[in-house]
Amino acid sequence: MSMETYVKTRRHPALPPPGKATGLIGWMRRNLFSSAGNTITTLVCAAIIALTVPPFFNWAVLDAVWYASDGGLCRVEGAGACWAFVEAKFGQFIYGRYPAEEIWRPNLVLLLFFLNLAAVLTPRMPYKGWLAATLLFIFPMFAWGVLHGGKFGLSVVETSDWGGLLLTLVIALSGILASLPLGILLALGRRSKLPVIRTLSVLFIEFWRGVPLVTVLFMASVMLPLFLPEGVTFDLLLRAIIGVALFASAYMAEVVRGGLQAVPSGQYEAAKALGLSYWQMMGLIVLPQALRVVIPGIVNTFIGLFKDTTLVLIIGLFDFLGIIRANFTDANWASPNTAATGYVFAAFVFWMFCFAMSRYSLYMEKQLSQGERR
Template sequence: MEEQVSRFVAGSYLQPLPPPAAEGGWTGRIRKSFFATPLDAVLSLLSALLIGYIAVGLYQWGIANAVFTGENRSACLGDSVGACWAFIGARFQQFIFGLYPVEERWRVVLVFALLVVLLVPLAIPRAPFKRLNASLMFFVFPLVTIVLLTGGRFAMTGSSIALAFALAAAVTLFLCVGISSRAGSYGLTKVAVGLTVFGLLAAFAAPYLNFDRFSVLTFRFDTLSFVALLASLLAITLSFVTALATLEEKSGALRLVYPTLAALFFVATLTTDFGLAPVPTNLWGGLLVTLVVALTGIALSFPLGILLALGRQSSMPAVRLLSVVFIEFWRGVPLITVLFMATFMLPLLLPSGVSLNQLLRVLVGVSLFAAAYMAEVIRGGLQAIPKGQYEGADAMALTYWQKMRMIILPQALTLVIPGIVNTFIGLFKDTSLVSIIGLADLLGAVRRGFNDPAWITPTTPATGLVFAAFSFWIFCFGMSRYSIFMERRLSRGHKR
């Protein structure tokens, strides 16, 4: 028996044989991928011929026969002339800045530079000072952008100031309830809620009602807006007192001061004269308008979409009904209709003497429209969270907002990263619709260039549209790749 077994025991280690020539190396991979069967071989050859034909045509049109320099249309005329890149070079600044004054374009360049400086470290996961970077990006940068692009020195009405502090009171109350589990049952909290609601309603109603007007410092108030301001300040004070009374660590109440400081910074920044020349928004255009509309829509629709998604799953019938009505209304209306309504119908609903800038109306409409779609994407992530996560959070005696902020939302948002980025990409491409209502975004600026008598040629439209398409593709491809990077970093795509 032992003799028979010993015959099958190798006396020396044999090196593994190389794979067959038909299976290994790059030739083997190509054979498996493209020539595994006769049908695959035929399809691969036809596809290669088609791709080669298109590539040769694009090369001849875009490079070999293209015109890169020239001062007018005469350089791009001819039977064999390809792309007229001289047209892009001649009008490149209009495609970026629109009709923004030449001597003031340094302000736009500075805004673009600040955006890159703040956004790149925020997008790198291991970059330090994330909290400071986020604060500068989402709170300071928007105000700096408004002042630089418009020139600042806004004449804010009393109702606008009252609304700013009413929103600060609402955020302060939200933070108070979120950081203290006993704040919801505290008596002063209910008073603060009533004052906050009154402040918001009074600030919105003040422009429609005629009350006596008077001056406070350099601002013009009416009676109702001034009362709304006082109610909001009192609500902020009560929220701070509630936090001090219910928190064991009193230092945690200091964060409640941030919304009020933000409101003060907002009012002070927009009303201060920085010596910049005013530039009306009807002179903005090109990539500037595209980025303003897209980034504003993204920044506002994301938090609003989270609130709407939470509201749609709320146990309170009124909140759930309002969220459902909002989402279904905005999802059922085309974006172009929203833009027309914001441009032509919204001014009819405003009180006399109150007007909103056309670009501002578009920003509001686009943000609300995108928020409805964002809410449904986030709701899908919330529904994918196991019930045990909610039960575990309840067992830890967390408040509703603590549970959502620390346990539920991080998991839900991680699950729907592709859907969120897909919504952002769709919003970025939809900015081209604003050209229909008279705003010259990147695509609109390119199309307006077609009517320039100095550059009317047969190849000018195709060249301009290719340039616009490539510009949009760069931004959309960047967002797509960053989405893939975040998915891989969070390892959601590899977990089952």
């Protein structure tokens, strides 16, 4: 009995994956219905979305009042969001009581700031160190000179007339730019081997972390003038910025200290073996690794600082949320939906800025962790 061997001479074409494992159905099976618990959670979330999103969409879009000269249409029964109120007050929401004929000044400052910031945040940008130094040291003085005036032939605009999103950005960006380098110095001081420096750093950090920001703002606006010599005045906005920066730097110091502790001790020993000085070791070896590890914590502190600027209303500064609330008292726009519309608009603007910071931090994490990918 002979045996014949059959050898396949052609490769059989690859079969497509099962339909239930690919596409939208496959994604849903893997992520939404992979287990009984996930299935229940998905169904509960879908029910919540079905109960909340359609009514909100009707209120915010379909039944909304988009154009009106006053709040008369917003007071009609069944009317939704009063977006006409936002349109009418948009200039105040952005600039506060800043003179209309001088609006070009904050526009110029914001444009130059975001262009400089974009250049600093762009990977492989030439002269990035000089750009960062300009943003940290030169630009704040330039911005103050342009916004406040009194120089270069510009009329003086008192900080009491600043407000809206402009004031929020001034306080938040000033606090961010000041708190990061100060937090790094405090973190290094807390890990210093010199008892005096370490003790002073610990006392500073624990004091500011143990005091609410509301108390800090009250101290800056009410108590600080009591310790100044008679006849010496200190701008209220500048006091608020200093208080916010000191408050945020204490939290930033603890975030950076966590990154310093995450750097292996072998990195310190290798830097010392190369004969590097303390500042060379920190600037070239340790801090780049430590800051990369704590990018999420740093951005989280920035986001918290940006939202905490709304507390300056209690000392008489009308930030973005404060100027919106102040306009609720306008009798021409009084309606059941005016306040809700203003708060929704404020929430969207804050979310937009915070989301942008969060997404950029994720991008930076991916860019800086390429060397560790396998």
